[in-house]
Amino acid sequence: MADTFKVGLTRDFLRPDGSIGFGDIGLSALDGVPGLKWEFIVSDSPEITPEAAAGYDALVVRSPRVTRTPLTGASRLALVSRFGIGYDSADVQACTDNCVALSLTPGAGKRPMAMVALMLILATSHRLLAKDRIAREGRWGDRLDYMGVGLTERTLGIVGLGNIGRELARLVAPLEMRLLAADPYADKDQARPVGVEMGSLHDMLPRCDFVAITAALSDETRRLIGEREPALIKPSAFLINVARGPIADQRALTTALSSGRLQGAGLDVFEKEPTDKDDPILKLDNFVLGTHALGWTDEAFKRVGKMAFGAVLDLAAGRFPETVLNKEVADHPRFQARLAEYARKAKR
Numbered sequence: 001m002a003d004t005f006k007v008g009l010t011r012d013f014l015r016p017d018g019s020i021g022f023g024d025i026g027l028s029a030l031d032g033v034p035g036l037k038w039e040f041i042v043s044d045s046p047e048i049t050p051e052a053a054a055g056y057d058a059l060v061v062r063s064p065r066v067t068r069t070p071l072t073g074a075s076r077l078a079l080v081s082r083f084g085i086g087y088d089s090a091d092v093q094a095c096t097d098n099c100v101a102l103s104l105t106p107g108a109g110k111r112p113m114a115m116v117a118l119m120l121i122l123a124t125s126h127r128l129l130a131k132d133r134i135a136r137e138g139r140w141g142d143r144l145d146y147m148g149v150g151l152t153e154r155t156l157g158i159v160g161l162g163n164i165g166r167e168l169a170r171l172v173a174p175l176e177m178r179l180l181a182a183d184p185y186a187d188k189d190q191a192r193p194v195g196v197e198m199g200s201l202h203d204m205l206p207r208c209d210f211v212a213i214t215a216a217l218s219d220e221t222r223r224l225i226g227e228r229e230p231a232l233i234k235p236s237a238f239l240i241n242v243a244r245g246p247i248a249d250q251r252a253l254t255t256a257l258s259s260g261r262l263q264g265a266g267l268d269v270f271e272k273e274p275t276d277k278d279d280p281i282l283k284l285d286n287f288v289l290g291t292h293a294l295g296w297t298d299e300a301f302k303r304v305g306k307m308a309f310g311a312v313l314d315l316a317a318g319r320f321p322e323t324v325l326n327k328e329v330a331d332h333p334r335f336q337a338r339l340a341e342y343a344r345k346a347k348r
Helices: 050-055 092-097 110-125 128-136 140-145 163-175 188-194 201-207 250-259 298-316 327-331 333-346
Strands: 005-009 036-040 058-061 079-082 101-103 155-159 178-182 210-213 238-241 264-267 287-289
Touching: 005 050, 058 298, 079 298, 092 101, 092 327, 101 298, 110 128, 110 163, 110 210, 110 238, 110 264, 110 287, 110 298, 128 140, 155 163, 155 201, 163 178, 163 188, 178 201, 250 264, 298 333, 327 333
Parallel strands: 005 036, 005 058, 058 079, 079 101, 155 178, 155 210, 210 238, 238 264, 264 287
Antiparallel strands: none
């Protein structure tokens, strides 16, 4: 094992001029740590390369995919610390098979992302973009054609009652909305404190005036909102997605929005990112869209950075990070030997 604990950061943290593009992400936590050296990896690739996997003890990854091939035989790499809460871009089983811990930042982005969901609910219900447009065009006489939708006593259905879903429920509580949720892995003990009634997705959808997707992307949730589901939702309802684009079938959603099957939508995520410039959904005017970046705030990145780099510091000190997803790697003799060696070097 090398004397220096090397940490590599993917280059998508950087602007084209080489400066960090996300403000203060807490990177200074790695400065001055004895025996630790960090740097941005050379390759700007959409997935982690074999060279990157072989050259570092820990990788801090934002967008690049973590796949099986580069991990295979990468005997030095012990940790992939994802700068975010999702893990759909990482092959978890490949990490486990190659004795690599995969760390996430659960809870760090719950408030910013719940705020994004609430913002999209407010923007769509108040017809914000339409009213902005007619104001810029001087069409004040048209404002009676863009009546908003009040939220009091309306029903919000939350798809996925995890950290973000529960935080959204807390944020909307003062608005006096009825709250429903569909999540097979949440129970009443999680729902009750935030005033949410649990139920199945298909039972919930017809009751909703707003549907907010806050679930993680997995094989179970991919196209959870498919071709059938928009027909279950009221034509007067709005769909909000701040999770992952593939959870909602984009073609079916486009059809529902263009045909009046749904009144509107607020999306920060798409099935393909970046979207094609000629994607039909971009031609619609009854939805608000973002670039999978509406939750990018100084607050969010500081919190995420603290957890992502905290996992790196834990490992460098010989401690198993609490934020590791595939915790079974901790029992592997090879990983235990690494922890012991990291701890020994940290004490020198």
